[in-house]
Amino acid sequence: MNRQIMPTQDPKKRINNFNEVNLGYSKEEAILEAKRCLDCKKPKCVEGCPVNINIPLFIKNIIEDNINKAYEVITNNNLFPSICGRVCPQELQCEKQCIRGIKGESVAIGNLERYVGDNAEYELYKEPSNNIKVAIVGSGPAGLSCASTLRQKGYDVTVFEALHKVGGVLRYGIPEFRLPKKIVDNETEKLKKLGVRFISNVVIGKTITIDQLFMQGFKAIYIGTGAGLPRFLNVPGENLNGVFSANEYLTRINLMEAYKEESTTPIVEAKTVCVVGGGNVAMDAARCARRMNADVYVIYRRSKNEMPARLEEIKHAEEEGIKFIFLANPIEIIGNEKVEKIKCIKMELKEADSSGRKTPVPIPNSEFAIDTDAVILALGNYPNPLLKNTDNLNFNKWGCIEVDENLATSIPGVFAGGDVVTGAATVIKAMEAGQIAAKSIINYLNQE
Numbered sequence: 001m002n003r004q005i006m007p008t009q010d011p012k013k014r015i016n017n018f019n020e021v022n023l024g025y026s027k028e029e030a031i032l033e034a035k036r037c038l039d040c041k042k043p044k045c046v047e048g049c050p051v052n053i054n055i056p057l058f059i060k061n062i063i064e065d066n067i068n069k070a071y072e073v074i075t076n077n078n079l080f081p082s083i084c085g086r087v088c089p090q091e092l093q094c095e096k097q098c099i100r101g102i103k104g105e106s107v108a109i110g111n112l113e114r115y116v117g118d119n120a121e122y123e124l125y126k127e128p129s130n131n132i133k134v135a136i137v138g139s140g141p142a143g144l145s146c147a148s149t150l151r152q153k154g155y156d157v158t159v160f161e162a163l164h165k166v167g168g169v170l171r172y173g174i175p176e177f178r179l180p181k182k183i184v185d186n187e188t189e190k191l192k193k194l195g196v197r198f199i200s201n202v203v204i205g206k207t208i209t210i211d212q213l214f215m216q217g218f219k220a221i222y223i224g225t226g227a228g229l230p231r232f233l234n235v236p237g238e239n240l241n242g243v244f245s246a247n248e249y250l251t252r253i254n255l256m257e258a259y260k261e262e263s264t265t266p267i268v269e270a271k272t273v274c275v276v277g278g279g280n281v282a283m284d285a286a287r288c289a290r291r292m293n294a295d296v297y298v299i300y301r302r303s304k305n306e307m308p309a310r311l312e313e314i315k316h317a318e319e320e321g322i323k324f325i326f327l328a329n330p331i332e333i334i335g336n337e338k339v340e341k342i343k344c345i346k347m348e349l350k351e352a353d354s355s356g357r358k359t360p361v362p363i364p365n366s367e368f369a370i371d372t373d374a375v376i377l378a379l380g381n382y383p384n385p386l387l388k389n390t391d392n393l394n395f396n397k398w399g400c401i402e403v404d405e406n407l408a409t410s411i412p413g414v415f416a417g418g419d420v421v422t423g424a425a426t427v428i429k430a431m432e433a434g435q436i437a438a439k440s441i442i443n444y445l446n447q448e
Contacts, residue, residue, distance in 0.1 A: 001032070001035070001036055001050060002105070003033065003036065003105040003106075003107075003108055004025065004029045004030075004032055004033040004108060004111070006022050006023070006024070006025065006108070006111050007022075007023040007024070007258075008021050008022055008023060008316075009021050009023065010230075011027060011316075011319040011320050011321075014177065014291075015020060015290050015291055015320050015321065016291070017174040017177075017291070018175065018177050018259055018291060018342060019177060020175070020176070020177055020178070020180050021177050021178065021316060022086070024111075024115060024118060025111055025112070025114075025115045027065075027119075030062055030111075030112060030115040031062060031063060031065065033107065033108050033111065033112060033121065034059045034060075034062040034063045034107075035063055035198070035299045036100060036107050037056060037059045037060070037063075037100075037107050038099055038100060039056050039059075039060065039221045039351040040056065040099055041111075042252070043055060043056045043374070043430075044098070044099065044110060045094040045095070045097050045098050045107075046094075047097060048094040048095075048096055048097035049077075049093060049094045049363070049428075050093065050428045050429055050431070050432040051077045051078045051428065051431060051432050051435060052077055053073070053074055053077045053078055053094075053113075054073050054076070054077070054250050055094060055109055055143070057073045058071075058073040058074050058112075058113075058116065059107070059109075059112060061073060061365075062112060062115070062116065067115075067116055067119055067120045068120050068121060068122045068409060069364075070116045070120065071116050071117070071120030071122045071362065072122055074113060074117070075114060075122070075124065077435075078145075078149040078428075078431065079124070079144075079145070079187070079190065079191075080117070080141075080144065080148075080187045080431070081113045081114065081116055081117030082114060082117030082118050082183045082186065082187060083117075083141075083170060083179065083183060083184070083187055083427065084109050084113060084117075084118075084427065084428055084431070085111065085112075085113035085114025085115070085117055085350075086110075086114055086179050086183070087174060087177065087178065087179055087282055087427050087429075088110060088172075088426065088427060089310050090109055090110035091106075091311060093311075093428070094109045094110075095107065095108070095109050095110065096107045099182075099376035108172065108186075116424070118172040118421050124152070124193075124194060125152060125189060126151060126152045126153075126154065126195070126270065127153055127154035128153065128154055129154050129155075129195070130154040130155060130156075131156055132154075132155050132156060132219055132445060133155075133156045133157075133204070133216075133217050133218045133219055134150050134155045134156065134157050134158075134218060134219065134220045134221070134222070134441060134445075135158055135159075135160060135213045135218040135220075135221045135222070136150075136157060136158065136159040136160065136221075136222050136224065137160050137163075137204045137221065137222065137223045137224060137225055137324050138159075138160070138161065138168055138223065138225040138226060138418075138420075139159050139161040139166035139167060139169065139188070139198065140167065140168020140169045140170060140224060140225075140226045140416065140418065140419075140430065141169070141170060141427045141428075141430040141431045142224030142226065142417050142419070142420075142430035142431065142432070142433050142434045142437075143159055143168065143222065143224035143225075143434065144159075144167075144168075144187070144188065144191065144400040144431075144434065145430070145431035145432075145433075145434025145435055145438075146192055146222045146224060146417070146433075146434035146435070146438045146441075147159050147196050147434075147439050147445065148191055148196070148226060148434075149434065149435050149438035150441065150442070151191065151194045151195055151196050151408075153159065153438075153442060154278035155442075155445075156195075157196045157197065158196075158197045158198075158218075159191075159198045159199070159201060160199050160202045160204060160208075161198060161199070161200045161201075161202065161241075162201070162202065162203045162204075162225075163199065163200065163201070163255065164200050164201055165179060165255065166188050166198050166200065167181075167188060168186045168224075168226055169226055169406065169419075169427075170184045170226075170260050170427070171184055171254065171255055172247075172250060172251040172254050172255040173247075173250055173251075173254065173284070174254065174284060175250070175253065175254055175284050175287065175288050175333045176254065176259075177287070177291075178313075181254075184269075186327065192370025201258055202226070203386065204223070204284065204386075204387065205386035205387045205388075205389045205390060206386055206389075207274055209389075209390065210390050210393070210409070210411065210414060211391075214413070219413065219414045219445055219448065220414070220441045220444060220445055221286075221413060221414045221415070222414075222415045222416065222417070222434070222437050222438075222441060223387065223401060223409070223415070223416040223417075223420055224416070224417060224418045224420065224430070224433070224434060224437075225383065225384060225387065225420045226383070226384075226418060226419040226420055226430070227381040227382055227383045227384075227400075227419035227420060227424045228247060228381060228383075228384050229366070229381055229382040229383065229384050229385065229399075230246065230247045230248075230377065230380075230381055230382075231377075231378070231379040231381060231382065232244035232245070232286045232377060232379065233330055233377060233379065235278065235330060235331055235332050235333065236332045236333070237332055237333030237334055237335060237339075238333055240250070240333055240335045240337065240338060240339050241335075241338040241339065241374060242268060242270070242335070242338050242339035242374045242375065243333060243339060243374050243375045243377070244268065244375070244377070245372070245377050245378075246275075246281045246282065246284070246285040246376050246377060247381065249267075249268075249285055249288070249289075249376050250281070250284060250285060250288065251264075252265050252267050253267065253288045253292075256352070259288070260313075261290065261291065267292065268373075268374045269292070270289070270294050270372075270373035270374035271295065271373055272294060272295045272297070272370075272371060272372045272373050272374075273286075273289040273294040273296050273297070273372065273373065273374045273375075273376060274296075274297045274299055274342050274370060274374070274375050274376070275289065275296065275297070275298045275375075275376045275378055276298075276299050276300075276301070276330055276375065276376070276377050276378060276379065277298075277299075277300065277309075277378030277380075278298070278300035278301075278302065278306070278308060278309060279308045279309050279378060280308070280309045280310060280313055281287050281378040282298060282300075282309065282378035283298075283309045283314065283316075283317050284294060284313075284365065284378075285295055285314040285319055285344050285376045285378050286298050286317055286322050286376075287313075287316065287320060287322065288413055289374075289376065290317075290320050290321065290322055290343075294373075294374070295323075296321075296322045296323065297322075297323050297324075297325055297330050297370060297372070298317070298323070298324050299323060299329070299330060299342070299344060299370075300323045300324065300325070300326055300327075301327065301328065301329040301347050301360040302326070302327065302347070302349060302350065302357060302358065302360050303326050304326055304329060305356045306326065306349075306358065325344070325370075326346040326348045327346055327348065327349070327360070328345070328346055328347060328368075329344060329345055329360065329362065330342050330343065330344050330375075331343055331344060331367070333375055334369065338373075339372060339373060339375055340371070340372075341369045341370060341371055341372060342369065342370050343367060343368075343369045343372070343374055344368055344369070345362045345363065345366055345367050345368075345369065346363045346366035346368070347360040347361060347362055347363065348360070348361055348363055348369075349361075367445055380423075380424050381423075381424045382398060382399045382400075382423070383399050383400055383401070383419065383420045383423075385399060387401070387420075390411075391441065392410055392411050393409055393411055393414070394409065396409040399422055400420060400422065401416040401420050401421050402421075403415070403416050403417070403421055406436075406443075407433065407436055407440055407442040408440060408444070409438040413448075415437045415440055415444075416434065416437070416438045417430070417433030417434060418430035418434065421433065
């Protein structure tokens with residue numbers, strides 16, 4: 001049986017709206033796809049899942065049309081199936097390990113997880129309150145995961161968020177057409193029903209310090225502030241009007257809803273946009289710009305085979321008419337106050353670097369220019385440096401918080417995880433860190 005293809009919006013229509021592209025499985029499609037599972041005795045798919053969901057068991061419950069039981073199985077390890085089913089790189093994780101994938105197409109585990117998350121009705125369990133206060137700094141995937149695990153174990157959890165809405169990168173980074181904000185709202189509402197308290201507009205290290213949180217009675221603190229400080233090219237012309245980091249551009253689009261006619265948030269109106277980068281953030285920025293009526297080019301210094309973006313996102317971008325310029329790297333942004341051109345040099349691939357990908361090297365005398373009105377830089381991120389104001393908190397040379405194998409920092413009672421420790425990574429890896437930290441916090445508090 002062939003893999004059930006997820007229905008999608010027609011590309012010609014979806015470039016004119018921000019509605020979700022993937023439309024989800026029907027009940028019939030989900031059951032047909034679930035029946036492709038071989039129910040292996042040694043399910044390698046579970047090993048491929050960062051949070052070790054019992055994948056065969058939740059799929060078995062879909063086949064039996066017991067979707068609420070399937071939801072219970074998933075949420076034993078992950079409270080956010082509707083989010084993870086949409087944004088996790090399953091093709092590199094659980095689906096990559098699927099035995100069916102050896103001689104054909106793997107089971108669409110992510111699509112099935114999304115189906116369960118979107119359609120189940122199930123009340124989450126929590127233990128009685130133990131009145132022990134724990135603070136979570138940051139309401140992105142790392143913070144939400146840690147908060148959910150601790151609250152279900154009876155801890156009194158408060159989540160502090162710097163922005164005016166909760167969700168972190170789920171809110172400001174991932175576009176509506178890939179992760180509708182009503183899904184983020186629904187998932188965070190679960191935590192509120194569990195008793196998790198959210199406080200917005202609080203910047204730890206500025207509004208309030210780590211020491212002050214301890215003084216307020218919190219017995220442990222988890223830092224999951226992500227990596228929101230953008231990297232830049234450091235080339236001439238980068239300060240021209242019309243040059244944006246992907247963080248700023250996507251925050252205006254996603255958090256401030258600049259794509260809506262009634263929005264008061266300004267956004268660049270460009271006929272041509274060049275996006276520099278090859279990851280998911282670059283795809284998100286490019287696809288948003290396309291929906292803002294621009295002709296869009298993605299400039300990437302390696303080939304298509306080396307792109308870190310999900311294959312699905314690249315495919316969708318191509319369907320939407322986005323053009324790719326591979327083996328090229330910007331060396332200058334040209335203009336008089338405002339962007340007029342981006343000057344690039346052609347690249348060739350040499351020996352592999354530490355990431356396992358071939359190293360791009362400039363080809364002499366191969367410069368060329370592209371006429372453009374705007375440039376969006378999607379080159380990765382560093383953690384926000386505000387926390388460096390915290391005494392006795394150790395950082396590495398990249399500005400990431402240093403932790404031990406239990407995610408404990410150099411300050412007793414303070415733990416950290418996700419992108420603020422590893423640098424930019426995936427949503428599910430951040431959630432995994434949140435769960436590990438929650439267990440470490442529980443062990444620490446029991447010893448105390």
